[in-house]
Amino acid sequence: QNKARLLIHCPDQPGIVSAVSEYLYQHDANIIESSQYTTDPKGGEFFMRIEFEAGDLDSKKEELEEKFIPIAKQFAMDWRFSYVYQVKKMAIFVSKELHCLRELLWEWQSGDLTADIPLVISNHEQAREIVESLGIPFYYIPANKDIRKQVEAKQLQLLKDYQIDFIVLARYMQILTPDFVAAQKHRIINIHHSFLPAFVGAKPYERAYERGVKLIGATSHFVTDDLDEGPIIEQDISRVDHRDNSEDMKKIGQSIERSVLARAVKWQLDDRIIVHKNKTIVF
Amino acid sequence: QNKARLLIHCPDQPGIVSAVSEYLYQHDANIIESSQYTTDPKGGEFFMRIEFEAGDLDSKKEELEEKFIPIAKQFAMDWRFSYVYQVKKMAIFVSKELHCLRELLWEWQSGDLTADIPLVISNHEQAREIVESLGIPFYYIPANKDIRKQVEAKQLQLLKDYQIDFIVLARYMQILTPDFVAAQKHRIINIHHSFLPAFVGAKPYERAYERGVKLIGATSHFVTDDLDEGPIIEQDISRVDHRDNSEDMKKIGQSIERSVLARAVKWQLDDRIIVHKNKTIVF
Amino acid sequence: QNKARLLIHCPDQPGIVSAVSEYLYQHDANIIESSQYTTDPKGGEFFMRIEFEAGDLDSKKEELEEKFIPIAKQFAMDWRFSYVYQVKKMAIFVSKELHCLRELLWEWQSGDLTADIPLVISNHEQAREIVESLGIPFYYIPANKDIRKQVEAKQLQLLKDYQIDFIVLARYMQILTPDFVAAQKHRIINIHHSFLPAFVGAKPYERAYERGVKLIGATSHFVTDDLDEGPIIEQDISRVDHRDNSEDMKKIGQSIERSVLARAVKWQLDDRIIVHKNKTIVF
Amino acid sequence: QNKARLLIHCPDQPGIVSAVSEYLYQHDANIIESSQYTTDPKGGEFFMRIEFEAGDLDSKKEELEEKFIPIAKQFAMDWRFSYVYQVKKMAIFVSKELHCLRELLWEWQSGDLTADIPLVISNHEQAREIVESLGIPFYYIPANKDIRKQVEAKQLQLLKDYQIDFIVLARYMQILTPDFVAAQKHRIINIHHSFLPAFVGAKPYERAYERGVKLIGATSHFVTDDLDEGPIIEQDISRVDHRDNSEDMKKIGQSIERSVLARAVKWQLDDRIIVHKNKTIVF
Incomplete structure (x- = not known):
């Protein structure tokens, strides 16, 4: 299947959702489900889970993850991708x-x-x-x-x-x-x-x-x-x-x-x- | 209080979350809680509720809404802002x-x-x-x-x-x-x-x-x-x-x-x- | 096992519980659980389930049921015995x-x-x-x-x-x-x-x-x-x-x-x- | 109101329900609700709550309680009557x-x-x-x-x-x-x-x-x-x-x-x- 999930944890600050959704948009990934939670919008911890759909995940996987690294660095994220086809x-x-x-x-x-x-x-x-x-x-x-x-x-x-x-x-x-x-x-x-x-x-x-x-x-x-x-x-x-x-x-x-x-x-x-x-x- | 909510309903398509979160980011609005739901990522209906915090909402209100109009048009949104200070x-x-x-x-x-x-x-x-x-x-x-x-x-x-x-x-x-x-x-x-x-x-x-x-x-x-x-x-x-x-x-x-x-x-x-x-x- | 159940349904009237429990007592039956319900203590319907224990149920069964008939008649009961050993x-x-x-x-x-x-x-x-x-x-x-x-x-x-x-x-x-x-x-x-x-x-x-x-x-x-x-x-x-x-x-x-x-x-x-x-x- | 409750606790043994219900029957008391529980039918503790209705409870109260004493003694009961009219x-x-x-x-x-x-x-x-x-x-x-x-x-x-x-x-x-x-x-x-x-x-x-x-x-x-x-x-x-x-x-x-x-x-x-x-x- 062409579904994947991105899990994120980082200090909360403005611009995270914007950066991540822009990134997914540019990689032709369609958001299916997105949940987020912050312990405190000021200085708290931010958590996010996005389930998305994109063609050819198997071949695109590496590029997808590589391109995410700068965003992850910018916001000091713990993050991981998970692919539905990898049972x-x-x-x-x-x-x-x-x-x-x-x-x-x-x-x-x-x-x-x-x-x-x-x-x-x-x-x-x-x-x-x-x-x-x-x-x-x-x-x-x-x-x-x-x-x-x-x-x-x-x-x-x-x-x-x-x-x-x-x-x-x-x-x-x-x-x-x-x-x-x-x-x-x-x-x-x-x-x-x-x-x-x-x-x-x-x-x-x-x-x-x-x-x-x-x-x-x-x-x-x-x-x-x-x-x-x-x-x-x-x-x-x-x-x-x-x-x-x-x-x-x-x-x-x-x-x-x-x-x-x-x-x-x-x-x-x-x-x-x-x-x-x-x-x-x-x- | 400086809290407001934005409710959106439109046909689902790539780029919505990206556009909305970018818009909020540019208006110094901090997302507190965000929920979304799509009936179908391909050709379905998209629904979103964002609760955010921003300074001076009373005076910024009009500008905020005006600047949202182009985004709303682009995605054919039903939308409304709601302000916590307006009980x-x-x-x-x-x-x-x-x-x-x-x-x-x-x-x-x-x-x-x-x-x-x-x-x-x-x-x-x-x-x-x-x-x-x-x-x-x-x-x-x-x-x-x-x-x-x-x-x-x-x-x-x-x-x-x-x-x-x-x-x-x-x-x-x-x-x-x-x-x-x-x-x-x-x-x-x-x-x-x-x-x-x-x-x-x-x-x-x-x-x-x-x-x-x-x-x-x-x-x-x-x-x-x-x-x-x-x-x-x-x-x-x-x-x-x-x-x-x-x-x-x-x-x-x-x-x-x-x-x-x-x-x-x-x-x-x-x-x-x-x-x-x-x-x-x-x- | 030596367990049995007696289910009763009849018009409510004074003396039912007394008659049934006296009967069980005289047959050396030990009440384990008893529940009753009446739709109305005056002129209503009375329901009862008694779970009891008694020795030699297999051999005593017939006598037990026969001796119950007069009580059942007196109170116009619907009734049945059920024996745990009969799966x-x-x-x-x-x-x-x-x-x-x-x-x-x-x-x-x-x-x-x-x-x-x-x-x-x-x-x-x-x-x-x-x-x-x-x-x-x-x-x-x-x-x-x-x-x-x-x-x-x-x-x-x-x-x-x-x-x-x-x-x-x-x-x-x-x-x-x-x-x-x-x-x-x-x-x-x-x-x-x-x-x-x-x-x-x-x-x-x-x-x-x-x-x-x-x-x-x-x-x-x-x-x-x-x-x-x-x-x-x-x-x-x-x-x-x-x-x-x-x-x-x-x-x-x-x-x-x-x-x-x-x-x-x-x-x-x-x-x-x-x-x-x-x-x-x-x- | 003419309702009362009798609460009983005693060692379990055959004949308790029979004795109590016979006693209520002889005092023209109509059982409305009755619940009982035994920790173990052999040598366990027996508990019972009976709600009953009887005319003239206010005047009959003393006689009712007095006549219960022999039964209570026989089975070594803890017991109490409670009357709905006594709020x-x-x-x-x-x-x-x-x-x-x-x-x-x-x-x-x-x-x-x-x-x-x-x-x-x-x-x-x-x-x-x-x-x-x-x-x-x-x-x-x-x-x-x-x-x-x-x-x-x-x-x-x-x-x-x-x-x-x-x-x-x-x-x-x-x-x-x-x-x-x-x-x-x-x-x-x-x-x-x-x-x-x-x-x-x-x-x-x-x-x-x-x-x-x-x-x-x-x-x-x-x-x-x-x-x-x-x-x-x-x-x-x-x-x-x-x-x-x-x-x-x-x-x-x-x-x-x-x-x-x-x-x-x-x-x-x-x-x-x-x-x-x-x-x-x-x-």
Whole structure:
């Protein structure tokens, strides 16, 4: 397809939109969708996502990017182009609970996730059947805290071999080392349950039940060194009441996790997410 | 304040964003927020809302608009500037049910609706006390279908005297004539209950109850000749169940009407709504 | 399992709860969950669902029901017992769109739908692969309005052969004859899209898009002769905006259809639904 | 009115419902609504709320309660009767932010809160005008941590003088002493903002903004010694995105606080809440 996206982040100042749109106009690029956001029109940070259409993107790509460099320099931009014809490669990591994996595979099968899924990695065997039935290579890499380095070395090799663009932790219940995370900055998407108030630590559903919460939630975020504290991509909740025991709450929570993670992954594939400090701008 | 908004609608074609942003840049206008939408990048309709900041808007206003004319012509634009310092004047029409009126007055009092409310018009006396207690003139104009023309003549005179920008029908239970509506095209906002499926005609809540609906909704829309069929601005629903009788459903419906109408009015005040054919683009 | 449910509907009058709970107490049945509803404590209709636990239900079943007859007579009850150990048999009818079928099969596979699915019937071949891959017999019965009687004769034979308790129309796009519907009174669950306002007839999503609706909904209901007008079991909506074209709206609509139908089917399996006139009581 | 409610909590065992419904039947009481919940039918805790109608409640009251004592003893019940004709007296405590107070007064004025509001107490003067304009006595009691005991002594005296049944903290920004809380066990309802994840401490909206949360919530709960950790009555959330700054988030949060607190207060007035350990059962 002849669609591409340009993502920009720079200090806000007059003339940015004018310069970028003039540039696109001169390269016969048709703007399909454009979103922008500024933290403060005076001295703030400026963010922009433009989706555009242009003929022969494959051959024009290099010239397009080269010609953009002076503009990027002028406004001190962080920027990247992304081309729809270059389908993103996404690895899925999973443990025993398969609800999030299933949801992603389902969406992928029905054509709603335009990604390649070159492999699934797991520290358990539960997911093998469903993954292989779809013709996706499944790698079983047992893991525990004592062999973390070796495990991650194998994983990194696979990510490299398959030229993976980003990783989805679809309920992968192993802690990643700071080295692993650093090597994949803002390229690891995680999902976890969330509550009001938070129940940090073990058995959160039982504690939520004991406290009588009326809402069960899920949060999808990029992984940073600070466990479960990375930039939030998407959140949602579902209503529960006293009749729901901790087992019911868990099922309800899984259902929200499915949809929240699927939305986050779609936005990632559509280049809709810009990370700024510890938050996301989702266009 | 030094804020203004520019709303544009024209056939989509390359160069629009470039021309408009260049123009703003040259007039030292800082873009605060910009939204655009195209029905189709090839031969579709293009819509844009830009909120910008510029010094001395009061004195620069005329020059600003004049200099925009050539651009507007070039792209065959429908367009309008709107200035935040020119607070919009909004008339409220109400009958006996006061829940929507109360919500608007509340939001206005607490500073969340930046509008002037120069008058409230009603065909009943119920609202007088609450309206006058806030120092707003209240006009009681009895109405029925036999004196519709005379009633509307009085109303139109008041709208003119008070230089009203738009009208909110906060549960005003009189049909407006095509002449009245034509004179206020896309300047009358209405609110009414909505159901899945629709229950057209009398006693909708009783029929919704008899059918056992699980959702009660409300729709806010611009008034056109086609009764309750004008462009939809906002909708929302609330969950009900078999325990809710038609009286309960009515209360729940009123609560949604309150919030749906308040959102629609806010968007109108913020110049966020563009009407296109029989639908709205809400930026 | 030793769980059972008792569903009751009768004219409201004093002493019902007392008589029923005394009866259960004397049969060593432990009430797990009890819900009741009356349209009016004076001269209204009374509805009740009791879930109870008792040992040896399989052998006690007959005595239990026999001893209930005098109470049922005294209060002029409609009533039925339902036993958890007798797993319900559910047939799924589907056409080309598989999203609702997939959701049901998924929930069934993951153990959240405690039903038997002895067969899937379709007037197209699209669903064969997914159905047979799960070991469920798939019956392809081409259909059109000219051969409706013959088609339904085949279907009825299959329903009889497999001793089906109820039918789920998971986007089955054929009209059923009054005879077929009459033979399965309140035993056919359908799902269809719903809008505020309703768009009856062809191409509803395109018309919803043209009207600029802000909500897309789905309704699950029992099928009656009055097409799409049977008692509503469940409804839900999702928010859309002007950026969603009719294709997007359709996808969003399908996602709501999935979850609304799955909830309706679960409630049916749990004997939570009582039909009264043209509405449901969902306990 | 001739309505009353009976609330029961006891160890679950066979025969409770039977005994209670037989007792009501013999006293010519008509059950209007009945809800029950058991944590576990074997050895769990049983909770029940029955709303019933009976003639001459005022004169029959004493006999009714006396005759219930043997049943209560037999099943080791916590229990209480509540009579609709005895309108509950509710005190509102407020500080500078008036949104929750306004919501409660609005609902009260429009007849949706069937309570008496004999007084409003505040440590600031902001609320005086709105409170006195409705004819409700307003008590200004300045407060700070050094004079907490004296302040609470005055408050307790007022609560006693006005025979207050329960207190609503409608954004009352003072910490209550353990003595005060102990004297009003499960009779103080509080409202506060809630986030996923939680942001404990100062400036929560700014920190929520910095973390880029996508949901803003509110929680209403009974006050216990453990600050903001009492049994949750109701929660809700609203969606936000990166465009909402901390000021916007605060406004959105206030809007949820309004509706969550109003629901919690209504349930309290309808005797729908039973506290068990650190959670609520809301019937």
